[in-house]
Amino acid sequence: MPEKFDVAVIGSGPGGYAASIRCAQRGASVALIEKEFIGGTCLNCGCIPLKTLLASAHTLLSIKHAAMMGVDVTQATANWSKMQERKNAVVSGFRKGLTGLIQTNKIKILQGMGIVTTPGQIKIDSDTAPAQIQADKIILATGSQPIQLPNIPFDGQTIISSKEALELKQIPKSMVIVGGGVIGCEMACVYAALGAKVTIVEALDRLIPMEDEWVGRLIARELKKLDIDCQTGQKVISVKKGNGSAKVSLENGQTIDAKKVLVSVGRRPVVDKETVESLNLEMSDSAIKVNEKMETNTTNVYAIGDAVGTTFLAHGAFAEAEVAAINATGEDEKMRDYSLIPRAVYTFPEIASVGKTEQSCKEQGLDISIGSSFFKANGRSVAHNETVGEIRATRDNATNKIVGVTMVGAMVTELIAAARMLIGTTEKITEISFPHPTVSEVLKEAAEDAFGLSLHNPPKV
C-alpha cells in the first residue's frame, strides 16, 4: 500500500516549504517532494546567491569611496573565487538549516520528480528512491524557469540565464544584459561594480518598467555612474557567437562585443504535463489557474507561487502558501490585495514600493496628492554619504489615506515593510514617533508631505 499523507506538496521553494511547514504546524501529516535542491530557486539560484554577490560587490564599492569618508585604503580588488566560495557557503548553510527545519516539523522529504497520476495519487520518479504516495490534499508549488528568446537561445556558455550568471568562473570583461527588469539590473550592478563593461538593452522606454517613470529615470542615472550603458527603447535583433564571445546587434544598427550575453526577460511558470493532464488542470498560458483561496479547478488541489504566475516573488509565494495551507487544513482563507505585497529591487541604490503606484492611481482615475522627501536632506543619510534618492508617498484625497509608497535609496528594501504599515494611515502620521537621526525619517516626512504637513520640506508655492 502506498504511504498516505494528509497533504502532499510538490516543490520545496519558498511556496512549497512554507506551505508544508504551516500544514504540519496545523496538525497535518505532510510529504514534501523535491526534484532538485531544497529551498528552490530563491535559495539555490535566485534571491539568496544574488544578494550575497551584491553584498560583496557593494563592499568593494564602499571601500572605493572610503577616502571621502576620511579612510585611506591603499587598494581594493575583487577576489572572485572568494566571493563565489562565500556565496556557495551561504547557500549551502541555509539549505542545511532549512532541511533540518522541515524534518524537525516531521515532514517527510521525498527526493525526486513528483508527478500526479490520478487525483490523490503521486508517483515520485527517482533513480535512487522511486515511490508512490497518496494524499488527501495536493499543493503544487513547482515554480518557474527563465524565458528564452527564440532569436537568442540559451547555450549555457555565452548566452546565459540568471542561473549561469551566478556561477561564472571569472568576472567577464564585458556583458550585455537583455532585459532591464529586476534581475537584469541587479546583475548589472554586481558585474559593473566588479569591473565588467555592462550594457543593458531594454525594449521598453525605461528600466524597471513596472515602477513609476521617475524611478526608471533615477536608476538609469545612477547605473550610468557605475559605467553601465543603459540602452532603453532598444531591442537585440541578433547575437553572433564567435570564439568565446559574441557580437550583439541592436535594432538601431549598433553592434556590441560581449563575453557574456545574459538574457533576463522574465520567468514563466512550470508544471509537468502529466500532472496537468491527470488533474485536468485549467491553465492560463503556462500558469495554473487558481481562485483567491489558491484552489485550482480540481477539488483538493491547490497551487501557489511562481507556478500560478501572480507575483514571481518569494514573499508572494509565502503569502499564497499561508492561504493554501490554511485552506488545505480545514479553514477558510483568501488572498487579499496583491498590491500590498512589497516589491524590492537590490540595485545600487535600491528600489522598493508597496501599494498603488502613481501611474496605477492615475489609471484608476483617483484624485491623489504626492508627498516626497529626499535622502540628501536627512542627517543619517548624509552622515553615511548615502544621499541619492527619494521617497514618495501617495494619498488618496477621497479617503484621506496613504495608498502607496515608492522609494529609491540606500537600503530602502529594509524600509518598505514599515511603509506597508503606513498604507491606510491618515494625517495622524504626525503623531507617530520615528527615531532621530535615522533614515526612516525620510519615510515619515514623505507621508506627512502627502498631507501637506511636512516639517522640513520648504513651503510649496
Ligand SMILES: Cc1cc2nc3c(=O)[nH]c(=O)nc-3n(C[C@H](O)[C@H](O)[C@H](O)COP(=O)(O)OP(=O)(O)OC[C@H]3O[C@@H](n4cnc5c(N)ncnc54)[C@H](O)[C@@H]3O)c2cc1C
Ligand atoms: C536570480 C533571481 C533572483 C531573485 N531574487 C528575488 C528576490 O530578491 N526577492 C524575491 O522575492 N524573489 C526573487 N526571485 C524570485 C524567487 O526566487 C521566486 O519568486 C521564488 O523562488 C518562487 O518560489 P516558488 O516556491 O513558487 O518556486 P521555486 O522557488 O522555483 O521552487 C520550485 C521548486 O519546485 C521543484 N519542482 C518543480 N517541479 C517539480 C516536480 N514535478 N517534482 C518535484 N519538484 C519539483 C523545483 O526543483 C524547485 O525547487 C529571484 C529569482 C531569480 C531567478
